[in-house]
Amino acid sequence: xxxKLEQDLSRKDIEVLIKYASINKAVERITMFLQxxxxxxxxxxDGSEKLVNASEIYYIESVDKRTFVYCEKCxxxxxxxxxxLAEDLSRSGFVQISKSCVLNVNVLDEIKPLLNSRMEATLxxxxxxxxxxxxxxxxxxxxxxxx
Amino acid sequence: xxxxLVNIMAxxxxxxxxxxxxxxxxxxxxxxxxxxxxxxxxxxxxxxxFLLTRKFESSYAALEITLDIGYTIIILIIFGTVFDxxxxxxxxxxxxxxxxxxxxxxxxxxxxxxxxxxxxxxxLLRKRNNKSNSRR
Numbered sequence: 079x080x081x082k083l084e085q086d087l088s089r090k091d092i093e094v095l096i097k098y099a100s101i102n103k104a105v106e107r108i109t110m111f112l113q114x115x116x117x118x119x120x121x122x123x124d125g126s127e128k129l130v131n132a133s134e135i136y137y138i139e140s141v142d143k144r145t146f147v148y149c150e151k152c153x154x155x156x157x158x159x160x161x162x163l164a165e166d167l168s169r170s171g172f173v174q175i176s177k178s179c180v181l182n183v184n185v186l187d188e189i190k191p192l193l194n195s196r197m198e199a200t201l202x203x204x205x206x207x208x209x210x211x212x213x214x215x216x217x218x219x220x221x222x223x224x225x
Numbered sequence: 226x227x228x229x230l231v232n233i234m235a236x237x238x239x240x241x242x243x244x245x246x247x248x249x250x251x252x253x254x255x256x257x258x259x260x261x262x263x264x265x266x267x268x269x270x271x272x273x274x275f276l277l278t279r280k281f282e283s284s285y286a287a288l289e290i291t292l293d294i295g296y297t298i299i300i301l302i303i304f305g306t307v308f309d310x311x312x313x314x315x316x317x318x319x320x321x322x323x324x325x326x327x328x329x330x331x332x333x334x335x336x337x338x339x340x341x342x343x344x345x346x347x348x349l350l351r352k353r354n355n356k357s358n359s360r361r
Contacts, residue, residue, distance in 0.1 A: 177282045186350060189343050191336075196286060197343060211335075212279060214342045221349040 079104070107223070114170030119163065121147050121154030130154060132170045136201055138163050138180045150203055173216040175199060175209045183220045229272065235334065237268045239327050247323060259308075267304045271297050290332070297324045 094112055098105045118129040136148050140160040147154040156163070164172060164180045175181045181199065188200045189209060197209040209217070241264055245256060274296050283289055301320050305311050310320065 188350060189346050191340060191343055197339070208284075210282060211339055214339065214346070218342060218346055218349070221346060221353065 110169050114167075117167065117170055119147060119156055119158065119167075121156045123152065123154045128154065132167055132172070132182075133184070135167075135172075135182055136185045136203065136205070137175075137182060137207060138167075138172070140178045171220060173213070173220045175207060175213050175217065177210065179207060181207065181217075183217060186217070189217070229276075232275075232331075233265075233268050233272050236272065236327065236331055237265045239330050240264045240268060240323075243323050243327055247319060263304060263308050263310075267300055270300050270304075274300065290328075294325060294328055297328060 096105060096108060114132050117132040119132065119135070121128050121130045130147060130149065134149050136150060138156075138160060139146050139148065145156050145158055145160050145163070147156050158166075160178065160180060164174050167180070167182075171183045172180050173183055181201075185201050185203070186199055187202050190198045190200065192198055197211070197214070199207045199209050201207070241256070241261060244260065244264065248254075248256065275293060278289070278292050278296055281289065281292060298321055301324055302317070305315070305317070305320060311317060
C-alpha cells in the first residue's frame with residue numbers, strides 16, 4: 079500500500095482519495111477506519127455538551143440506566159443507550175464485553191482468566207474491566223477483522 | 226448453532242458414560258435404547274434452557290451456576306416423572322448427584338475452551354501490537 083500525504087493550504091477540510099483495482103477486505107477496512115475517525119458521540123460534562131470522537135473513547139458503561147463514556151482521562155455522560163452505541167460504533171472497533179460495557183478493542187492490551195470463570199481485560203492505560211464469557215467471540219472477531 | 230449442537234452431543238455423551246458408570250456400580254448389565262433417546266431429549270431441553278439462563282448475568286458466578294443446576298434438576302424431575310425413571314430404580318438423589326457431576330464436567334470443558342479463546346485473543350493482540358510497533 080502506498081500512502082501519499084500532500085499539504086494544500088487552500089483546503090479547509092481533509093480529503094482522502096483511495097485508489098484500488100477492486101474492492102477487497104483491505105479497502106473496506108480502510109473505509110471503515112476513515113469513517114470512524116469522523117464518528118462523534120454527543121456527551122455532557124458539568125452541564126456543557128461536547129462531541130467526543132469515537133477513537134478517543136476507551137469504553138462505555140451503563141450504570142443504573144445511565145450511560146457513561148470513559149476516555150483516557152475524562153468521563154462523560156451521554157443520553158444514548160448502551161445497545162444503541164454498541165450498534166453504531168461496531169464499525170469503529172467497539173464490542174460488547176459484558177451486559178453493561180462496550181469496549182474499544184483498539185485500547186485492549188490483554189485478557190486474563192479469573193478463578194470464577196470470568197475474565198479481566200487490561201487496557202493500555204492499565205485499567206481493568208470484567209469480560210463475560212459469552213462475549214469472547216465478539217472480541218476475537220473484532221480483532222480478526224482489524225488485523 | 227454449531228456450538229449449540231456440539232454442546233448437546235457432548236453433554237449427552239457424558240450423561241451416557243455417567244449413567245453406565247452408575248449402572249456398573251449398582252451391578253446393572255445394560256442400558257435400554259429408550260434411555261439413550263430420553264437422555265438426548267433431556268439434554269436438548271437443558272441446553273435450550275441454558276440459552277435463556279445465560280442471558281442472566283450476575284457479578285457472582287456461584288449464583289449463575291446455582292441457576293443452571295437448579296434448572297437442570299427441574300428438567301430431570303420432569304423427565305423422570307414422565308418416563309418413570311424414579312419407579313424404575315433411579316432415586317432422585319442419585320439423579321441430582323449425576324446432574325451436578327455432569328454439569329461440573331461440562332463447566333471444566335468450558336473452562337478449557339475459554340482458555341483457548343483467551344490465548345487466541347492475546348495472540349491476535351500481540352500480532353497487532355508488533356505490527357503497529359514495526360510501522361513506527
